[in-house]
Amino acid sequence: MSQTAASQTAASQTAAFEPGPALRLTLAAFVALLRDKGFRIGPSEAADAGRLVTGAAGQRAATLRPALKALFCGRRSDWVAFDALFDAHFLRKGMKNAVTLAGSAGESGGARTLKQMQDDQAARRSSPALDVSREAEAPEAGEEDPAGTREGASRAENLAETDFRKIRDPELEAEAHRLAERLALVMRRRLTRRDRILSAGPRLDLRRTLRKSVARGGLPLDLVRKGPKLRQLRLVVLLDASGSMNNYTGVFVRFVHGLLDAFRQADAFLVHTRLVHVSSALKERDAARALDRLGLMAQGVGGGTRIGAALADFNRWHAARLLTSRSCVIILSDGYDTGPAEEIGAEMARLARRCRRIVWLNPLIGSDGYAPVAAGMAAALPHVDLFAPAHNLKSLAALEPYLAKV
Amino acid sequence: MTRTKDSIAKAFASAGYIADEGLLTAVLLMEVLARPLLLEGEAGVGKTEVAKALAASEGTDLIRLQCFEGLDRSDALYEWNYQRQLLAIKAHEGQGDPDALESAIFSERYLLQRPLLAAIRSPRPVVLLIDEVDRADEEFEAFLLEVLSDYQVSIPELGTIPATSIPRVVLTSNGTRELSDALRRRCLYHYVDYPDVGREAEILRARVPGIDTAFALQIAELMSRLRKEDLAKVPGVAETIDWAAALTGLGGTHLARDRELVFDTLACVLKTREDRSRITREVTDRLIGKVA
Numbered sequence: 092m093s094q095t096a097a098s099q100t101a102a103s104q105t106a107a108f109e110p111g112p113a114l115r116l117t118l119a120a121f122v123a124l125l126r127d128k129g130f131r132i133g134p135s136e137a138a139d140a141g142r143l144v145t146g147a148a149g150q151r152a153a154t155l156r157p158a159l160k161a162l163f164c165g166r167r168s169d170w171v172a173f174d175a176l177f178d179a180h181f182l183r184k185g186m187k188n189a190v191t192l193a194g195s196a197g198e199s200g201g202a203r204t205l206k207q208m209q210d211d212q213a214a215r216r217s218s219p220a221l222d223v224s225r226e227a228e229a230p231e232a233g234e235e236d237p238a239g240t241r242e243g244a245s246r247a248e249n250l251a252e253t254d255f256r257k258i259r260d261p262e263l264e265a266e267a268h269r270l271a272e273r274l275a276l277v278m279r280r281r282l283t284r285r286d287r288i289l290s291a292g293p294r295l296d297l298r299r300t301l302r303k304s305v306a307r308g309g310l311p312l313d314l315v316r317k318g319p320k321l322r323q324l325r326l327v328v329l330l331d332a333s334g335s336m337n338n339y340t341g342v343f344v345r346f347v348h349g350l351l352d353a354f355r356q357a358d359a360f361l362v363h364t365r366l367v368h369v370s371s372a373l374k375e376r377d378a379a380r381a382l383d384r385l386g387l388m389a390q391g392v393g394g395g396t397r398i399g400a401a402l403a404d405f406n407r408w409h410a411a412r413l414l415t416s417r418s419c420v421i422i423l424s425d426g427y428d429t430g431p432a433e434e435i436g437a438e439m440a441r442l443a444r445r446c447r448r449i450v451w452l453n454p455l456i457g458s459d460g461y462a463p464v465a466a467g468m469a470a471a472l473p474h475v476d477l478f479a480p481a482h483n484l485k486s487l488a489a490l491e492p493y494l495a496k497v
Numbered sequence: 498m499t500r501t502k503d504s505i506a507k508a509f510a511s512a513g514y515i516a517d518e519g520l521l522t523a524v525l526l527m528e529v530l531a532r533p534l535l536l537e538g539e540a541g542v543g544k545t546e547v548a549k550a551l552a553a554s555e556g557t558d559l560i561r562l563q564c565f566e567g568l569d570r571s572d573a574l575y576e577w578n579y580q581r582q583l584l585a586i587k588a589h590e591g592q593g594d595p596d597a598l599e600s601a602i603f604s605e606r607y608l609l610q611r612p613l614l615a616a617i618r619s620p621r622p623v624v625l626l627i628d629e630v631d632r633a634d635e636e637f638e639a640f641l642l643e644v645l646s647d648y649q650v651s652i653p654e655l656g657t658i659p660a661t662s663i664p665r666v667v668l669t670s671n672g673t674r675e676l677s678d679a680l681r682r683r684c685l686y687h688y689v690d691y692p693d694v695g696r697e698a699e700i701l702r703a704r705v706p707g708i709d710t711a712f713a714l715q716i717a718e719l720m721s722r723l724r725k726e727d728l729a730k731v732p733g734v735a736e737t738i739d740w741a742a743a744l745t746g747l748g749g750t751h752l753a754r755d756r757e758l759v760f761d762t763l764a765c766v767l768k769t770r771e772d773r774s775r776i777t778r779e780v781t782d783r784l785i786g787k788v789a
Contacts, residue, residue, distance in 0.1 A: 131678045139530050157522035162530070165681035167537060167672070170688040297579040298571060309586070356674075411729070412672075 114144050121180045122163075128176060130169050136162055155181070271342050271484060275349025326350060326357040327413050327446070329405065331424030333363050333396035339454045339481075343423050346487055348373050358413050362424065363396055366404040398424060398467055399434030406441045418446040423481060425455050426468030436470035443474040450490070451475040457482030500525065508554030514546055515692070515699045523687045524551065533645055533666035535630075535681065538689035540671055541733015547689070548626035548667040558619065560664070561626045562612035564633035570640060574650060576609045603654035617648055617660035625664040631674045642680055694721050697737060705741045715752045716741050718788045719759075723766065726784075727775065732766040740765035752785050759785065 122137050143158050156177050164170045299315040307313070328347050332340050351357045351373040361367040372384035414420070420442060428435060443449055451471065455461045457480040463469055472478065477493055480486045502521040509516045509524075516524070527534050536544040552559035562573055582602045589598050610618065616625040630638065644650065648660040668684060670676060692700060697717035701708055720737050732740075743762045749755040760781050767773045 131682055133682050136682060139532075143526075143529070154522070157519045158526055160519060161523035161526055161534075161685040161687055162532075164686040164688075165535075165678065165684075166686070167688055170686065298576070301579060407727075 115141060117181070118144055121159075121177075124180060125163055125176065128172065130163055131165055132163055269345075271346040271487065272349035275346050324356070325413070325415055325418040327409075327418060327420045328357070328359040329362050329401070329420065329422045329424070330359060331363070331396055331398070331422070332361045333427070335396075335425055335427045336423075336454070339423075343481075344373075347423075358409075360401075360405065360409075362398060362401040365397075366401040368409070396424070396428055397430040398426070398428045398471075399430040399432075399438055402435065402438035402442060406438055406445075410442065410445050414445045416447055419448045419450060420446050421450045421452065423452045423454075425453055426451075426463065426465050426471065428465070428467030430467070432466035432470040435467045436473075439471045439474035448476040449474060450477045450479065450493070452479055452481035452486075452490070454480070454482040456480035457486065500528065505554065509550045510703065512550040512553035513703050514543070514550030515696055515703060516547075516550070517692075517696065520547065520687055520689075523685050526685055527665055530685070531663065533668055533684045535668045535670065535676075535684035535686050536689050537670045537672060537686070539691070539731065539733070541731070541735055542689045542691055543734045544669040544689050545626065545628060546734075548624055548628075548669075551665065551667065552624035555624070555665075557621060558623045559626060560612050560616045560619075560623050561628060563628045564630050564637070566632055566634065568633045568637055570637075572611060573613050573637070573641075574611050574644075575614045575652060576611065577603070577654075578607045578609050582607050608652075608655075613644055614650055614658070616664040617644075617650065617662070618658065619662055619664070622662040623664050625666045627666065627668045629671060630668045630680075631670040631672060631676060635677065638677055638680055642677075642683065645683065691721075691724060691731075692717075692734065694718050697721070697734065700734060701738065701741045704738050705745060708741055708745050709750060712745070712750055712752075713741065715788055716744065719752060719784055720766070722784050722787060723776070726780070728767070728772045729769050730767075730772060732768070736766040736768075752788055756782065756785060 118140055119137075122132055122140070126132055140159060140162055143162070144155065156174070159177065160170070160173050164173055294317045296315045296317040299317075300311050300313070303313045303315060304311040328350065330340070330343055330347060336343075347359050351359055351370060358368070358370045359373050361369050375384060439449070453463070453468070456478070463472055463478070479490065479493075481490075502518075502525055505521050505524055506516060509521075523534055526532070536547055538544055548561075549559060585602050585607075586598065612625070616623055627641065630641070633641075645666060648663050649657055651657045668680075691697075694714070694717045697720060698710070698713040701713040701716060702710060705713070716737065720732065720740075724731050740762060743765050744755070744758065747758055747762065749758050752759055760778055763773070763776060763781065767776060
């Protein structure tokens with residue numbers, strides 16, 4: 092906790108840059124603080140740091156900072172956060188701010204900016220005590236209830252065909268969520284399997300061919316060929332979280348969480364008035380925790396959608412990094428949009444050029460008499476490879492064979 | 498500690514690389530702690546250049562392992578020269594001692610060294626650059642971790658080969674895939690950002706012969722503004738150097754006075770049609786106006 096770190100700093104403040112046991116204590120407290128903030132620091136790094144501070148480099152903050160920074164940071168987010176933490180700990184600058192930020196994360200109400208949400212999220216990650224209280228409040232936390240897992244097969248089947256809109260019973264809803272997640276897990280497992288060694292292929296694998304020839308007295312009769320590894324499917328999911336999608340978002344989020352959890356090459360975005368990258372939240376192992384984090388990122392969900400603008404954002408900032416020729420973009424949306432339809436058309440065209448397939452899942456297709464007449468939907472349609480219903484679990488399951496072919 | 502940051506800075510500068518404080522510390526620590534250095538950053542900020550400068554500043558060789566999807570041990574470590582082995586077997590068929598033949602064909606003569614093996618068997622320490630490690634598969638990353646922690650390699654037919662010298666290892670990543678925490682933890686880390694205006698001007702002076710100091714500063718300033726524009730492909734340092742060389746080579750000396758030339762040579766820094774059409778004559782003029 093940052094508070095304890097602060098008090099430790101205060102205690103050892105006077106001795107901060109004199110080599111010796113006091114400095115080593117300060118360093119240990121610093122390592123604890125960084126670990127708290129999500130830095131991955133192993134014992135060997137800590138030991139190396141100890142060697143550094145007792146050596147010549149430990150004398151001045153100016154030399155110590157870049158050295159510890161290089162040693163303790165592992166990724167860009169660490170890199171960005173490090174200086175402030177170092178100052179707070181060793182030079183006692185800005186510590187007050189850090190503490191109040193962590194303390195204020197509990198109250199979140201009203202409209203918030205994305206920046207605020209990210210700040211809150213960062214602060215929350217650093218305060219486990221807060222997490223516990225939040226998870227206890229969250230309704231999803233009750234789902235681990237063992238009684239809930241004993242569902243009958245027929246009931247599950249029925250549930251699979253029920254329109255998400257018609258699920259009113261919270262218990263049934265929880266069950267639908269679980270099924271969606273399990274379905275996603277099964278799909279993920281099948282989709283990530285890959286083959287490497289081929290019986291016929293372009294390049295001879297001499298190493299394996301010779302290995303096999305041992306049984307034939309050294310004559311290379313069985314030829315083994317090496318093909319390019321089948322590259323994994325990359326998934327990008329854009330989930331519409333506007334007001335009109337309210338009835339579906341819950342179950343879709345669980346479905347997407349199931350897909351993303353441990354799926355290496357998948358990313359998810361929430362689309363409402365703007366685009367929010369939610370992969371990190373959804374890659375959280377624990378579903379309840381993921382939803383909790385997602386909730387923080389998605390404040391302001393339920394308003395109008397501007398799909399066109401969100402797609403433009405995606406094309407501009409994320410497409411180059413996330414899309415390859417093996418990418419499949421899944422858009423989960425009813426296509427009701429408050430922006431100009433031409434924008435959707437143009438952005439969909441750009442998107443279509445960059446990825447293998449675009450799947451648009453529309454929960455409205457399930458209802459009788461639906462036609463994609465909404466201007467936005469009509470403009471997007473020419474660029475969509477698969478336009479499919481997604482109003483119940485069965486329709487989600489039907490997606491798998493299609494994805495497997497990408 | 499045999500070297501100081503100042504001496505490293507000087508050696509880097511004479512190799513044409515202007516390093517900032519953080520990087521110098523990281524390079525120094527590589528030596529002190531014997532850890533690899535992981536460099537992350539956008540494409541074009543000069544990550545690979547760091548390894549080149551390091552090799553040049555130490556007067557050693559640079560061995561480069563370019564990672565790609567599907568890279569495996571035999572591409573990175575060693576491979577037997579199967580063709581020559583087969584020929585040798587054919588040539589000695591029916592004569593001599595089969596055991597002797599076997600030990601002969603699994604010997605140095607038939608071993609093809611790949612970058613990793615070459616690096617640890619070099620008589621004097623080399624700089625080993627593992628470029629774009631994020632392109633390699635996760636399995637390969639795990640294997641790399643093993644080699645980098647023990648610096649020894651086992652080849653079933655020859656036994657364990659310990660390192661003759663421990664290479665200085667530089668890894669680069671563009672962030673196309675998330676690297677494992679295990680790898681990150683083993684390495685020192687440095688995030689390479691676009692240089693600030695002063696440093697980029699210095700880089701230009703080091704790399705573009707005969708460039709005027711004020712002109713270099715102008716170009717660096719313009720680049721920093723250009724990078725803030727809405728571009729599909731943000732130009733890197735290499736582009737700046739190309740552009741500065743083009744401008745000086747065509748007789749440019751002052752951005753505002755050579756507007757035409759500036760606009761005509763923008764192709765050096767803008768590499769997509771979209772960007773080219775976005776930075777119009779008016780935008781160029783606006784940018785130059787801010788610089789001058």
